[in-house]
Amino acid sequence: MNMKTGMPLTRQWPEVSFWRLIFLILAATGTVAAVLRFTRGLGATTNLSDQFPWGLWIGFDVLCGVGLAAGGFTIAAAVYIFNLKRFAPIIRPTVLTAFLGYLFVIFALLFDLGQPHRLWHPLVMWNPRSVMFEVAWCVMLYTTVLALEFSPVIFERLNLDWPRRILEVISVPLVIVGVVLSMLHQSSLGSLYLIVPEKLHPLWYSPLLPVFFFVSSIAAGLAMVIVESYLAQRAFAYHLEMDLLEDLGRTMVVLLAVFGILRLQDLARRGALAGLRRLDYEGAMFLVEFGLGVLLPVLLLAMPRVRARQSGLVIGAFLTVLGFVINRLNVSITGMERASGATYFPSWVEVAISLALVAAGFAVFGLAIHYLPIFREAVPSAPDTEAPAWLVARSTASGAGGASLSPDTGQPPAPE
Numbered sequence: 001m002n003m004k005t006g007m008p009l010t011r012q013w014p015e016v017s018f019w020r021l022i023f024l025i026l027a028a029t030g031t032v033a034a035v036l037r038f039t040r041g042l043g044a045t046t047n048l049s050d051q052f053p054w055g056l057w058i059g060f061d062v063l064c065g066v067g068l069a070a071g072g073f074t075i076a077a078a079v080y081i082f083n084l085k086r087f088a089p090i091i092r093p094t095v096l097t098a099f100l101g102y103l104f105v106i107f108a109l110l111f112d113l114g115q116p117h118r119l120w121h122p123l124v125m126w127n128p129r130s131v132m133f134e135v136a137w138c139v140m141l142y143t144t145v146l147a148l149e150f151s152p153v154i155f156e157r158l159n160l161d162w163p164r165r166i167l168e169v170i171s172v173p174l175v176i177v178g179v180v181l182s183m184l185h186q187s188s189l190g191s192l193y194l195i196v197p198e199k200l201h202p203l204w205y206s207p208l209l210p211v212f213f214f215v216s217s218i219a220a221g222l223a224m225v226i227v228e229s230y231l232a233q234r235a236f237a238y239h240l241e242m243d244l245l246e247d248l249g250r251t252m253v254v255l256l257a258v259f260g261i262l263r264l265q266d267l268a269r270r271g272a273l274a275g276l277r278r279l280d281y282e283g284a285m286f287l288v289e290f291g292l293g294v295l296l297p298v299l300l301l302a303m304p305r306v307r308a309r310q311s312g313l314v315i316g317a318f319l320t321v322l323g324f325v326i327n328r329l330n331v332s333i334t335g336m337e338r339a340s341g342a343t344y345f346p347s348w349v350e351v352a353i354s355l356a357l358v359a360a361g362f363a364v365f366g367l368a369i370h371y372l373p374i375f376r377e378a379v380p381s382a383p384d385t386e387a388p389a390w391l392v393a394r395s396t397a398s399g400a401g402g403a404s405l406s407p408d409t410g411q412p413p414a415p416e
Helices: 016-038 056-068 071-082 084-112 131-157 161-169 172-194 207-235 242-269 272-277 282-300 305-307 309-339 348-371 389-399
Strands: none
Touching: 016 348, 016 389, 056 084, 056 172, 056 207, 056 309, 056 348, 071 084, 071 172, 071 207, 071 309, 084 131, 084 242, 131 161, 131 172, 161 172, 161 272, 172 207, 207 242, 207 309, 207 348, 242 272, 242 282, 242 309, 272 282, 282 305, 282 309, 305 309, 309 389
16 A cells, blocks of 8 residues: 555566567576486487587587677777777677677587586696697687676776776787687687598588688678677667778678688589589588578678668678578588488477577677666766766767777776
8 A cells, every 4th residue: 555645556567578578488498408408418308419419509509609709809909909999889899799609608518518517627638739629728718808808898887997997008918819819719610620521511621611710700790790789779779880880891791702702612622512513402501501691791782882771781791690600500510410320400408598598698788788888879868967078078089080089998098
């Protein structure tokens, strides 16, 4: 009973939107699947086997998760190393996406490993001749670098100025370390499959696999920046930086064209293109991957009129991401099935856990945007209060070409 009005109190339940309902369903299903996986084991809950030990959790969660996070080191290198300050407004959401992507990979490995409690073993049990050892160390170190690159946002939110200043001092060396680590493990993920030339289908096996993995990851990472910016605009009314994203689309055209030409030349040199005449299962999957992920995005984004429109740019980026995912699944699953003698299709437990991890990533991204200064333009100032200094500086810098922006935060240098 409300003592002031005398009316009975009614409980106000939070509004459940469509996407919140989807998240709750995925989270609940993923929780049940996780309990089953850890209580019954891999054999009883997945369709993995000794013949086919790597499935969805490696092909999608690891290979795609790492590759789609490549936008982090690419944009960071553009801002800090190549001094392209105009990309500073999108560096925070890009680094956040990369950080969440690598956390996604680490959590996914906990489900894929037969004994996840031994995840720490590469720290003390060294095998420098193993590609997997190098990948494990690079992923761990780069995740640490991403945490340090993103931490100034946390410090800014908590009004902790001195640790933010320390990280600003070491920002350039930190980014250089991150770029080196990313180049190593993005290419090394392709090197994992160099040891199985007799098992991986000729349409995907190549001595140039490390190069293909590295170039395609940069293109997919830039595409993911465009997709995430569009989703943030739809969900949080964030102003889409079309001039910056259009430049990313132009860069994607070059990268995808180089990637496509290299792949076709490599297939022709090894005589693998002849296999497309039969158009079997592997050939059809290759055409889907190459058509959706290379040809269509290049044709769309190469046209200035299409690239300048939000819909055209987003569709081209989405096709690039989709083609990238299909490529990684083709390498890890489609290309390995024939030689293994096993037909693999993920179980509902594998699918549920993967979708739950993706949903958790989107949820954390949304919470970060809501509570942290990620997209600064979306932060309004109250009508009766003075606008924040960084917002005024941002507007002034935009009119002057943005020359006074700090490369890591998009803010002017703090006064001494």
